[in-house]
Structure formats: C-alpha cells, structure tokens
Amino acid sequence: MLRIAKPMNYIPVTPSIQQRAQMRAPQCIPLVMEPESKFYSNSILVLDFQSLYPSIVIAYNYCYSTCLGNMENLGKCEDFKFGCTSLCVPPDLLHQLRHDITISPNGIAFVKASVRKGVLPRMLEEILNTRIMVKQSMKDYKHDKGLTRMLDARQLGLKLIANVTFGYTAANFSGRMPCVEVGDSIVHKARETLERAIKLVNSTKKWGARVVYGDTDSMFVLLKGATKEQSFKIGQEIAEAVTATNPKPVKLKFEKVYLPCVLQTKKRYVGYMYETLDQKDPVFDAKGIETVRRDACPAVGKILERSIKLLFETRDISQIKQYVQRQCMKLLEGKASMQDLIFAKEYRGSFAYRPGACVPALELTRKMVAYDRRSEPRVGERVPYVIVYGTPGVPLIQLVRRPIDVLQDHNLRLNATYYITKQIMPPLNRIFSLIGVDVFSWYDELPRIQKVCSTARNELDSRKGTISQYFTTLHCPVCDELTQHGICCKCRSQPQHVAVILNQEIRELEYRQDQLVKNTALQYSGDEHRKAVCNLNHESSLGRQPCISLDTVQ
The missing domain is CATH 1.10.287 (Helix Hairpins)
Incomplete structure (x- = not known):
C-alpha cells in the first residue's frame, strides 16, 4: 500500500493508541441468515461471490483517499471526526463534485474513480490480477507437481492478503491505520449486494427457487423437484443474472450442488456434493460439524459420518439404528479401540490458565511435572488423554488419564457411559432430531453391560476397585x-x-x-x-x- 501511495504523494496516518481508542465503534455486521434447519432431499445450490470485499472496494472506489466522510457533516465549514483524525471538506469543492459522488448504504460519501482512483482499489487490482496470472501458470505447468504446489501456495497467499484488506481498515483495537467509515461502508455494501441477490432469486418465478440460507458472501438455494442436470442449468442462470446486476468485478460464482443435504444451524451443514455435471459419485462435504472438528475423539466423527452416509444413501432409519447400537455395544463390552477414544487438547502453558481452571491438559501436565520436570509439553502441543470409570460423585476432571496409564493399570477401564451419552449421542441427536428421531432412545434400549478384567489382585489393590468390577457377564x-x-x-x-x-x-x-x-x-x-x-x-x-x-x- 505504501509503495503505491508514495508516487501519488500520499503519506499514511500514524494514529496513537489514544486516538484509536477514541474512534467511533463499527456499526455494521455481515448478513448471516438463520437457516431453515432440516433434511433436504431436493437439490440445494451453493452460490458464492468471488472475493466479495475486494470486489466491493474496486467496484465502488472505497478508500481512505476517496472518502469525504458522513453525509451529516458535509457542507459544514468546520472540521469533523474522520477515523482517528479529523477532516474538512469545503462547500465549494463539494458543489463541484456533486455529480461524481457515490453514497454507501450507511451514508458515507466517496468520489468516483473518474475523479480520483483510490490507493486500496489499485492495490487490490494488482493483487487479484497477479493471482489470476499465478493460477494460469498452475494450469500450464500442472505436470510438475512440485511447482504446482508452490504456485498454489502463492495464489492462496494472494487471496488471503486481498480478503484481509477490509480487516486492515476496520481493526480499531490492534490495527495500524483503522478508519471506521471505510470499513463500515465495505460491510454494508456487501450486505446490500447479498440482499439484492436473494431478492432476485426469490422473485424470479421461472426458476422456482427459494433461498434457505445466506452467509456473508454466499447463499443456499432450494430447488424442489429439480434433477441434477436442471440444477446445474438453473445455477448457471442465477449466477449470470446476479452478476449482470452488479458492477465489475463483483461476480457471483456457481460452486456446487448438494443432493441431499442437512442444514443444522449457522455455519453447520453437511451434504453430498456435486461440483460438475459429469461427476458420477458424490463427495461427502461437511462444514462445522464434528466430522471435521478436532475437539472430539475420532470415534465421534467416524460414527457420525457413517450414520449420515447411511441416511443419504438408504433413507432407512432402522439401518442407522442398528449401526449406532452395534457401536455402543462395542464400547460397553470394551471391544472398541482406545486409539479412537483419545482426546487431544492444546496446552497453552502453565501461566496461561486462570487459577483453579479444570482443564485436562493442565491437570495431566501437573501430574507429569510432579514426576519429572522435563516432561512438561511445549506450548501449543496437543496433550492426549482418555476418560475412565470412577466412584460415583467424583468430578470429571479426576477421571482424566493418559492412554499409557490405562494400558499399564488393569484396574482402569474406559468410561463407555461417558463416551456414549456425552460425546457420541449429542452430535447424532442434533442431526437426526431434524427428522423427528430420538437417538437417545436407541441407547436406552440396550442392555446394561459392564465387562471387567479378571486379574489376580492382592488385598491392597482390591481396595482401589469399584463395585462395578465385581459384576461380569x-x-x-x-x-x-x-x-x-x-x-x-x-x-x-x-x-x-x-x-x-x-x-x-x-x-x-x-x-x-x-x-x-x-x-x-x-x-x-x-x-x-x-x-x-x-x-x-x-x-x-x-x-x-x-x-x-x-x-x-x-
């Protein structure tokens, strides 16, 4: 930005901490609709604006150097608050520019590119054009895998730099040069663009489409009764129609078709994805649910993914019920692999936790350090642990053990009840409750089994056992x-x-x-x-x- 600004005789503002603290807080937020949460057996089109925030900056010439301030303050002969500093626009200059001004939805005035092209639009055009060139080079040299990986990393870096330019203008706490007028204008214009696209889709009767979810720069469109071929055709028509109503380079891109899919909540959905018309086998695509998250044990993701695939492929709840009950019985009988039941949470350092924090990684680290001070994990390292059975009423933090401790001590058993009721069943219930299925009743139908290891223990070791160890099947x-x-x-x-x-x-x-x-x-x-x-x-x-x-x- 400074490299582009210097030949234009601009110098950057360097606000102090006090100036940043006195700046007005942002008022606009992106549009994130609450989805119609249910199971969709019909086609769901996913359309996404390509680099929406950078495209808004380029199309409407939003920049520090082109902003005239809020409409309420224009025409006055006195300085007014502008970002971290102040600004004064003479009435004579404003009268000359009256035909070359664009007003953002939140009431901020900017001059058009015909008067002065901003620094940010110039910079973003250069970044995006460079990204297009790099992506073209990837196609030309796709036979060289090493070069292709390097070029892919470069185009991704350019994409991220372009997308976080908006954050540079809006970061008023830790930012370098924040300006709330520019940041709010970008967000509000992007929100207005998405709302206009949703209104166009819902009002066009020939498509027979309805938007069921929208998130910042993307929208999910439901097509009832449409085949896969019809879905791809209508998706292309929607993308072209919305693109034609916006100035360049704002472009709506048709990404994929979900057939079928489940919309759970905001930013949580899963479906069978088709990206091209020639694609025969769908791809399992999930966002935000436990199959792609790392805060649960692997067994949760595996069972949930297999259950959803059975739902998509068979639509037979009885098969899903049998599969889930078999997996629960494996846990109750102690036949499940410990590797699938290991949690791994990040260790943030001994001084990063508040006093008395009940964190498994911290608890295990204290025990390891008490035995050997050199065994403390590095900051950021993931500490593995499992949950074992204990006496009734014991806090959960006291049931945390390292996997090696369970392997060495035959008196410790993995807490199958905790894994089933607290880890496996809740994610399944969040998905299948949308189709009226009570997953917890499946577990209630199972016989209660407590399998124990029959080992010879002396009198001292037998005191450590629980009453469940005296029952067997x-x-x-x-x-x-x-x-x-x-x-x-x-x-x-x-x-x-x-x-x-x-x-x-x-x-x-x-x-x-x-x-x-x-x-x-x-x-x-x-x-x-x-x-x-x-x-x-x-x-x-x-x-x-x-x-x-x-x-x-x-």
Missing part, C-alpha cells in the same frame, strides 16, 4: 454372544461345529502351555550355567583349583 466360548447357559442356543444347534472350535482352542492352549514349560526349562538351565561360571572364576581368583572340570561347565 457370560459369553458363549464359540461365538462370544451373551448367554447365561455356557454355550448359546444358536451354537447348540450345530454340535459338530462347536466340537471343532473347542478342540482347536484346546490344542492352542496346550501348545502355549508346552512353550511356557520349555522356556522355563531353558531359563533354568541358563541360570545354572551362569552360577557354575561364576564359581569357577571365584575359585581361580583365590588361587585354588576348581572343584568341577571344564568339561562339566561346558
């Missing part, structure tokens, strides 16, 4: 199904199969016992050999003749 030795009669009824109908399986297990146990006996004998003979050699060396060191011959030792 009976399993069929053939198919491992729950039963109270030794071998289940299903296996009893196949006696030959049962005999083969049990004989095979007996042979395996006998073979392992034989191996243990052999290893014990070898270890014992090795110990006798070492004792004999030690006695021989001891007799030699005393100057005596050994009592056994060398052949015997060998």
Whole structure:
C-alpha cells in the first residue's frame, strides 16, 4: 500500500493508541441468515461471490483517499471526526463534485474513480490480477507437481492478503491505520449486494427457487423437484443474472450442488456434493460439524459420518439404528479401540490458565511435572488423554488419564457411559432430531453391560476397585454372544461345529502351555550355567583349583 501511495504523494496516518481508542465503534455486521434447519432431499445450490470485499472496494472506489466522510457533516465549514483524525471538506469543492459522488448504504460519501482512483482499489487490482496470472501458470505447468504446489501456495497467499484488506481498515483495537467509515461502508455494501441477490432469486418465478440460507458472501438455494442436470442449468442462470446486476468485478460464482443435504444451524451443514455435471459419485462435504472438528475423539466423527452416509444413501432409519447400537455395544463390552477414544487438547502453558481452571491438559501436565520436570509439553502441543470409570460423585476432571496409564493399570477401564451419552449421542441427536428421531432412545434400549478384567489382585489393590468390577457377564466360548447357559442356543444347534472350535482352542492352549514349560526349562538351565561360571572364576581368583572340570561347565 505504501509503495503505491508514495508516487501519488500520499503519506499514511500514524494514529496513537489514544486516538484509536477514541474512534467511533463499527456499526455494521455481515448478513448471516438463520437457516431453515432440516433434511433436504431436493437439490440445494451453493452460490458464492468471488472475493466479495475486494470486489466491493474496486467496484465502488472505497478508500481512505476517496472518502469525504458522513453525509451529516458535509457542507459544514468546520472540521469533523474522520477515523482517528479529523477532516474538512469545503462547500465549494463539494458543489463541484456533486455529480461524481457515490453514497454507501450507511451514508458515507466517496468520489468516483473518474475523479480520483483510490490507493486500496489499485492495490487490490494488482493483487487479484497477479493471482489470476499465478493460477494460469498452475494450469500450464500442472505436470510438475512440485511447482504446482508452490504456485498454489502463492495464489492462496494472494487471496488471503486481498480478503484481509477490509480487516486492515476496520481493526480499531490492534490495527495500524483503522478508519471506521471505510470499513463500515465495505460491510454494508456487501450486505446490500447479498440482499439484492436473494431478492432476485426469490422473485424470479421461472426458476422456482427459494433461498434457505445466506452467509456473508454466499447463499443456499432450494430447488424442489429439480434433477441434477436442471440444477446445474438453473445455477448457471442465477449466477449470470446476479452478476449482470452488479458492477465489475463483483461476480457471483456457481460452486456446487448438494443432493441431499442437512442444514443444522449457522455455519453447520453437511451434504453430498456435486461440483460438475459429469461427476458420477458424490463427495461427502461437511462444514462445522464434528466430522471435521478436532475437539472430539475420532470415534465421534467416524460414527457420525457413517450414520449420515447411511441416511443419504438408504433413507432407512432402522439401518442407522442398528449401526449406532452395534457401536455402543462395542464400547460397553470394551471391544472398541482406545486409539479412537483419545482426546487431544492444546496446552497453552502453565501461566496461561486462570487459577483453579479444570482443564485436562493442565491437570495431566501437573501430574507429569510432579514426576519429572522435563516432561512438561511445549506450548501449543496437543496433550492426549482418555476418560475412565470412577466412584460415583467424583468430578470429571479426576477421571482424566493418559492412554499409557490405562494400558499399564488393569484396574482402569474406559468410561463407555461417558463416551456414549456425552460425546457420541449429542452430535447424532442434533442431526437426526431434524427428522423427528430420538437417538437417545436407541441407547436406552440396550442392555446394561459392564465387562471387567479378571486379574489376580492382592488385598491392597482390591481396595482401589469399584463395585462395578465385581459384576461380569457370560459369553458363549464359540461365538462370544451373551448367554447365561455356557454355550448359546444358536451354537447348540450345530454340535459338530462347536466340537471343532473347542478342540482347536484346546490344542492352542496346550501348545502355549508346552512353550511356557520349555522356556522355563531353558531359563533354568541358563541360570545354572551362569552360577557354575561364576564359581569357577571365584575359585581361580583365590588361587585354588576348581572343584568341577571344564568339561562339566561346558
């Protein structure tokens, strides 16, 4: 910005902290609609304005150098508040520019590019043109994967720089040169542009479309009864019609089709995505839900993703219910992998938490530091932990353990009830409650199972146990199904199969016992050999003749 401003004889304003604190607070916010939360079996079009904020700046010439201030203050012969400083616009100059002024929706006046082209529009045009050039180079050199990755990183960097230019004009707390008039004008004009696009879509009867969600620079359009081919055709028509009603370079781009999809809340949705008409297999695309978040354990994302895919593909709730109940039974029986039940939260440093904070990463770090001061994690490192069973009434923070502690202590068991009721079921319920399904009732139908590890413990260790460790269940030795009669009824109908399986297990146990006996004998003979050699060396060191011959030792 300074490089472009210097040849134009501009110098930047350097406001102090006090000046920034006295600046008026921003008044405008982006348009984020509350979606119509439900399951959509029809096509949902997703249309997005391409680089909306930079395009607004370029199209309407919004800049520090082109802003005349609020309309309420124009025409007065006195200075008025402008950003962190003050401004005075003479009435004669204002009269000369009366035909070359654009007014933003929040009442801020800017001169047109024919009078003076702003510094920010020049800078953003240069950045966006450079990005287009880099993206074209990616297409020309797509055979070189290393060069393509580097060019992709550059075009993404240019995109982010262009998008955060608005933040540079509006950051009044930590910003370098904030100006609330410019920042508010960009946000309000972008909001007005999106509202006009939504009104155009809803009022055009030939499309039969309705906007069900809008977020800052994108909108989701519902097409009832349209096929995939019709959806792509109507999506292109909407993008071209909206683009034609806006000045260049404001452009609405048709991105993708969701068929089907679920709109949960603001910034939380999931669907099967089609990006091109020729695409045969859809892509699972999720935003904001647990399948793409890192604050839950992997089991939550896996179960939720598989359940949503079953909903999209089969529309059969009974299949989803069976799948969820099977996964819950695996947890209750202790058959689930610990790797899928590990949380990992960032450690922010021992001095970054308020006193008495109940944070698992901090709690585990205190225990590790008490044992070894060198074991403290680095700031920003993710600390893994799991939740185990404990006595009733114990706070949850005291049930946090490291995975290695659970593997080493057989008395610790993963808290299946917590994982099911607090981690797995709530995300599922948020999705399936939109179609009238109570997911928690699926868990209530399951039998209560507490599987324990039968290990020999002395009297001291037995005091650490809980009452749940004295209850166990009976399993069929053939198919491992729950039963109270030794071998289940299903296996009893196949006696030959049962005999083969049990004989095979007996042979395996006998073979392992034989191996243990052999290893014990070898270890014992090795110990006798070492004792004999030690006695021989001891007799030699005393100057005596050994009592056994060398052949015997060998």
